[in-house]
Amino acid sequence: MIVGIAVYDDVDLLDVAGPREVLTWMDPKVEVRLIARQPGPITTRDGLTMIAPFGFADTPQLDVLWVPGANPGALKEIMTGSGRDYLEFFKAQAANAKYVCSVCEGALLLAQAGLLDGYEVTTHWAFIPCLRRFPNIRVAPGTPRFVLDRNRLTGGGISSGIDEALKLVELLSSTETAQDVQRVMQYYPDPPVTSTLEEARQCPFSW
Amino acid sequence: MIVGIAVYDDVDLLDVAGPREVLTWMDPKVEVRLIARQPGPITTRDGLTMIAPFGFADTPQLDVLWVPGANPGALKEIMTGSGRDYLEFFKAQAANAKYVCSVCEGALLLAQAGLLDGYEVTTHWAFIPCLRRFPNIRVAPGTPRFVLDRNRLTGGGISSGIDEALKLVELLSSTETAQDVQRVMQYYPDPPVTSTLEEARQCPFSW
Numbered sequence: 001m002i003v004g005i006a007v008y009d010d011v012d013l014l015d016v017a018g019p020r021e022v023l024t025w026m027d028p029k030v031e032v033r034l035i036a037r038q039p040g041p042i043t044t045r046d047g048l049t050m051i052a053p054f055g056f057a058d059t060p061q062l063d064v065l066w067v068p069g070a071n072p073g074a075l076k077e078i079m080t081g082s083g084r085d086y087l088e089f090f091k092a093q094a095a096n097a098k099y100v101c102s103v104c105e106g107a108l109l110l111a112q113a114g115l116l117d118g119y120e121v122t123t124h125w126a127f128i129p130c131l132r133r134f135p136n137i138r139v140a141p142g143t144p145r146f147v148l149d150r151n152r153l154t155g156g157g158i159s160s161g162i163d164e165a166l167k168l169v170e171l172l173s174s175t176e177t178a179q180d181v182q183r184v185m186q187y188y189p190d191p192p193v194t195s196t197l198e199e200a201r202q203c204p205f206s207w
Numbered sequence: 208m209i210v211g212i213a214v215y216d217d218v219d220l221l222d223v224a225g226p227r228e229v230l231t232w233m234d235p236k237v238e239v240r241l242i243a244r245q246p247g248p249i250t251t252r253d254g255l256t257m258i259a260p261f262g263f264a265d266t267p268q269l270d271v272l273w274v275p276g277a278n279p280g281a282l283k284e285i286m287t288g289s290g291r292d293y294l295e296f297f298k299a300q301a302a303n304a305k306y307v308c309s310v311c312e313g314a315l316l317l318a319q320a321g322l323l324d325g326y327e328v329t330t331h332w333a334f335i336p337c338l339r340r341f342p343n344i345r346v347a348p349g350t351p352r353f354v355l356d357r358n359r360l361t362g363g364g365i366s367s368g369i370d371e372a373l374k375l376v377e378l379l380s381s382t383e384t385a386q387d388v389q390r391v392m393q394y395y396p397d398p399p400v401t402s403t404l405e406e407a408r409q410c411p412f413s414w
Contacts, residue, residue: 012228013224013227013228013231014224014225014228014392016224017220017221017223017224017225017228017255018221018224018225020220020253020255021219021220021221021224021253021365021366024220024252024253024254032253034255041258045231046227046228046231046239047231048224048227048241048257048258049257049258049260050255050256050257050258051248051255051256051257051258053256124393125393126391143393143395145395145396145397145399146399156393157391157392157393158228158391158392158393158394159228159369159392159393159394159396160393162366162396163396163397163398163399166398166399166400167399170399170400175400178399178400179400179401179402182398182400182401182402183402183404184333184364184365185221185364185365185366186331186332186350186363186364186365186366186367186404187365187366187398188350188352188398188404189352189366189369189370189394189396189398190352190370191370191373191389191394191395191396192352192353192370192373192374192377192385193373193377193382193385193386193389194386194389195386195389195390197390197393197395
């Protein structure tokens with residue numbers, strides 16, 4: 001089984017690393033690939049450089065497509081700029097993937113590719129108003145960690161990808177496997193501070 | 208302010224990426240550096256290659272030293288093998304760092320460097336029996352997310368680093384800043400499965 005995580009410059013680090021950590025503990029037979037337009041270095045939002053070993057051209061049909069988010073400039077570049085080849089890659093893969101997943105604003109990229117039409121989805125809480133611009137998408141109420149609608153699994157902001165990827169482990173394998181991953185990652189979170197989210201009123205960028 | 212995250216081959220990805228994500232949202236003036244023996248590529252436990260832009264030689268006094276964990280082979284290499292220069296680096300930095308932190312089995316590396324003697328600490332739940340071999344270390348009861356004892360902040364396994372780094376933001380800045388980071392990361396975790404941890408009976412490796 002191959003899980004392909006799409007990466008691109010200014011992608012958010014934890015949007016990639018959280019799910020990858022979860023999924024690589026699932027089963028040694030599951031391969032988690034970072035895939036960019038072309039193999040090579042990718043620099044995340046916070047300036048970390050990681051290597052994408054695979055490009056679009058050498059990627060076979062994926063079992064799972066995972067699309068992370070980024071800062072607005074990078075999103076816009078893919079949604080309507082020179083990065084539109086990512087949307088084409090997503091469309092080609094989504095047609096036969098077992099699951100199509102996004103975390104954070106990755107949902108906006110899937111939405112722009114038309115891949116969330118007719119589905120109920122979510123995204124980073126501050127970008128939920130952006131999703132409302134797509135008339136055929138149902139936006140899930142509140143700020144859920146993730147939303148599963150048939151084979152579309154969309155997550156909330158950044159850290160949500162960990163909960164969401166654990167759900168994916170449960171879907172692809174079993175609850176017991178997800179519990180095993182939870183144990184090895186010691187994922188019994190307990191944030192040292194508490195806060196609340198206001199409802200976001202407007203999309204923080206345009207495209 | 209410079210936070211230095213020590214990296215080495217077979218380091219755990221989320222031990223590095225979780226805290227880095229949290230700390231890079233804290234304040235644009237805080238620099239979070241990945242530091243290896245020498246600048247260059249580091250391959251994590253799960254086969255992801257990231258670039259460490261800094262080496263020991265070009266690292267000034269850090270404000271915060273952060274030591275992540277890894278698989279047992281990599282730990283052993285640093286504790287008693289050819290990686291002992293990492294322990295020397297930790298000792299030199301810890302003498303004047305504001306905070307000395309570990310997550311996961313990074314605590315064993317600090318312990319072997321003598322830097323946890325006289326402190327109460329924790330580590331990945333399955334490796335807690337390893338800590339008990341150090342007679343001058345007090346092992347915190349249970350499997351806490353993190354333990355703060357004066358300027359030593361030690362975390363539990365893998366995912367604990369996110370809670371722990373948020374605590375570090377609170378210590379270095381304020382509760383309000385930590386809440387802001389929590390919001391931007393949408394860190395309101397809610398794992399889709401539940402499980403429990405048994406008490407670990409023996410250290411899973413020797414050194």
